Amino acid sequence: xxxxxxxxxxxxxxxxxxxxxxxxxxxxxxxxxxxxxxxxxxxxxxxxxxxxxxxxxxxxxxxxxxxxxxxxxxxxxxxxxxxxxxxxxxxxxxxxxxxxxxxxxxxxxxxxxxxxxxxxxxxxxxxxxxxxxxxxxxxxxxxxxxxxxxxxxxxxxxxxxxxxxxxxxxxxxxxxxxxxxx
Numbered sequence: 001x002x003x004x005x006x007x008x009x010x011x012x013x014x015x016x017x018x019x020x021x022x023x024x025x026x027x028x029x030x031x032x033x034x035x036x037x038x039x040x041x042x043x044x045x046x047x048x049x050x051x052x053x054x055x056x057x058x059x060x061x062x063x064x065x066x067x068x069x070x071x072x073x074x075x076x077x078x079x080x081x082x083x084x085x086x087x088x089x090x091x092x093x094x095x096x097x098x099x100x101x102x103x104x105x106x107x108x109x110x111x112x113x114x115x116x117x118x119x120x121x122x123x124x125x126x127x128x129x130x131x132x133x134x135x136x137x138x139x140x141x142x143x144x145x146x147x148x149x150x151x152x153x154x155x156x157x158x159x160x161x162x163x164x165x166x167x168x169x170x171x172x173x174x175x176x177x178x179x180x181x182x
Contacts, residue, residue, distance in 0.1 A: 068161070
């Protein structure tokens with residue numbers, strides 16, 4: 001009598017592996033197609049959704065951050081305030097004036113002139129100016145933050161970024177008047 005080769009066991013394992021992958025793929029497809037996915041702004045996010053999005057975002061910003069090509073001055077702040085009023089205030093508010101619908105966005109559009117967190121940071125003033133510039137230039141997917149890299153000049157993006165870096169400091173009166181539309 002001839003002995004059977006042992007290769008039949010490997011074939012069954014391999015077939016089981018392929019069937020497991022196919023079943024998983026089919027289940028994922030059905031969940032995405034028929035499941036109660038959080039796609040509305042008012043839906044509760046996926047577990048760990050914010051962390052999953054922030055990890056690659058922060059890594060990319062860290063790799064691509066640049067230094068500001070010029071420093072701060074009243075002229076820089078005034079020019080940044082003009083850009084801010086036209087491009088940013090409708091979502092991020094102005095000093096002392098929140099935008100009510102910003103809380104209806106997911107994620108919420110941060111009010112950039114308001115203290116937040118346990119350390120009382122104003123807006124993004126605790127971020128490096130290069131990080132703010134990156135976010136202005138490139139936008140952030142799935143947040144409503146558009147990319148302004150093709151709408152504004154590099155100078156304008158740096159001006160608004162430097163203004164926001166200094167949102168926690170007292171700004172010159174002309175800058176405050178521009179921000180408040182006076």
